[in-house]
Amino acid sequence: MARVTIEDCLKEVDSRFTLVHLAVRRVLQLRGGAPPLTEVRNKEVVLALREIAAGKVTVDNIRRLEEAKALPEPVAVTQKEDVARLELKEIMDEATLYDASMEFDEAQQVVEPDAEPSEEG
Incomplete structure (x- = not known):
């Protein structure tokens, strides 16, 4: 088909206004996945x-x-991809179970340094 012109389209619709609205709506449909x-x-x-x-x-x-x-x-989906997904899910589940508050509690405990050895000499 040769070039499409506005005049070709106006033979099918009643006004330029209608043509613009139809064209915009159809373009959005096509971009959304509608079949040509x-x-x-x-x-x-x-x-x-x-x-x-x-x-x-x-x-x-x-x-x-x-x-x-x-x-x-x-x-x-290949079996290898399916196994990889399951392994990734397990890793993610373990990561969400990690409790950072335990680490914080341990850091709060102050360990007193050993007494300095006396230098008797």
């Missing part, structure tokens, strides 16, 4: 204008498009 309605790979703004010019995004369907979100790809 065209196969063209452009930045979100150009893609939104292309979708409006093609009649795929309208005042009537913009709210339904907000509900359509792209599902994240499932991530396979």
Whole structure:
């Protein structure tokens, strides 16, 4: 598809005001993870204008498009990563069980220095 123009988009919507609102809303949807309605790979703004010019995004369907979100790809976790997570959890649990007040109490106890040896000579 050649360049998309404002005139192309205005054939599908009734005013420039409506065009701006549709485009902004669609750009936010695309940036939020909504699937594109065209196969063209452009930045979100150009893609939104292309979708409006093609009649795929309208005042009537913009709210339904907000509900359509792209599902994240499932991530396979290896057994090694799973073991590492468990070990990290154990370390973090032990760290939160540490009681610093015990260390403070021990520091408060004043140990008197040994008496200096007398120098008899």
